[in-house]
Amino acid sequence: MSVLIVGSTALDSIKTPKAENPKLLGGSASHAAVAASFFAPVKLVGVVGEDFPKPYIQLYRKHKINLDGLQLKEGKTFHWSGEYEVNMDNRQTLLTELGVFETFTPHLPESHKKSPFVLLANIAPSLQAHVLDQMQRPKFIIADTMDLWLNIALKDLLALIGRVDAFVLNESEAHQLTERSNILHAAREIHKLGPKYVIIKKGHNGAFLSSPRGLFVCPAYPLEDVVDPTGAGDAFVGAIMGYLATRSGPIEKNLRRAMVYGSVVASFCCEGFGLTRLTKLKRPEIDKRVAELEKLVRF
């Protein structure tokens, strides 16, 4: 089955201690869509400006991503610029130019409204909600977020959380949202807001799932060389959703393995600037790394 992905489509200028790359293809939806495309057909919903490079459109198409929901607007594409510290864990935003994103309202083409799997990648929670407003009840809805929305749109975010099956956020966001320093307590508080599944991202320490069937500690693939972690969290949820869309049976049965696939695709994402590594990736490489992760946690 296909996956509908809505989120940001952007140009990212990224600086790390080793290199600097201007105006790469970026945005939460771009990373998630390419990650999901290794598993299932993807429909992308987003907006780009007139400056959006044609090769990036071709890159989406190479991954067989349906662009019927990608709006082309007068003005400039959303541009984000950031710089990583030596440890590659901390980063600083240098610049945010919203461009056409400032007035973006996602409109779903008719063909998109019955999509069974919906990934609300990181954008303003009001826009995430607006997508759900246009849809018939999907089989599975997952939403990601970022600290910005906790700070400036908490009310919208809380309303959205109540409408999704799975909610994804990182560890510090989980603590901020719930005011609980313990991860089990934080997950419990988030369940109370609505979601059946709570997924907490922990960067190079993997991820954590709280679900009706219990907890799952998802390992991260240990990397020799982190080139650029931008978009790894988006690739993680994208691959989770892509994998789930290809599996039969209840979500609960497949979600753990989906997270491991997500973790592996995220690891590849970190091995190149922007999407450069993911766009060269082949499915057998993903399966090989999943098998390695299985060995890595076996005792």
Add this chain to the structure above:
Amino acid sequence: MSVLIVGSTALDSIKTPKAENPKLLGGSASHAAVAASFFAPVKLVGVVGEDFPKPYIQLYRKHKINLDGLQLKEGKTFHWSGEYEVNMDNRQTLLTELGVFETFTPHLPESHKKSPFVLLANIAPSLQAHVLDQMQRPKFIIADTMDLWLNIALKDLLALIGRVDAFVLNESEAHQLTERSNILHAAREIHKLGPKYVIIKKGHNGAFLSSPRGLFVCPAYPLEDVVDPTGAGDAFVGAIMGYLATRSGPIEKNLRRAMVYGSVVASFCCEGFGLTRLTKLKRPEIDKRVAELEKLVRF
């Protein structure tokens, strides 16, 4: 087979955001010895002063810990005092009174010199080395350390690392020792110093093993309530060593499961002040939590 454990035997005064407990039984060797005692007979080597409370001696004995190598000296027992921040990850040392520890030299009774399993729990690396000088070649030597020795006794520590089979340290110490921010690179540098096995402790994110057979990501048991993490790292290595001493076959074959046992005993350690939870623990509780951890990482 029995386990020889050398390290500090101390009185710990511990303050957390929720409570304050003066002069608990503490020290790296105390935590490690009690943790190991759930699996194998333990011989403890350390020093205490005249103020060392009799109930603490009885507590060692309750765990069938051989005290032939515990010196009783004129003066005061080593006293450490620390305070934890709200997140329980960061702590501040308030006071260190070395007492009889200042002039401590570990002397091994004849009966101890042929011990097959030797755990050099955290003390000055020169003292750890002095224990090895007195021994016939043990089957397996594991050494733990702390940042203090990296700062004030690096030369001694490097010499010691070259003499052990397994070296244990926490993540920030691994980065400091090797000047490598990547954990795989750091482990590789430590292997170059001698040890066949490198174990990197990551607190509530578990632990990491680098060995000839490959890598292992060891999960931490998710805790509802961390009361006091003091000694958790010592309990971790103590349980590893105790478990290994009971297993036949090569170390490599048993080390992963040993680490999971270590992780579980460390989790119990965190559930009470000082050793209060561990000294009430029963073996079936440990096995139950190991079985839970197996489910927690299965996918």
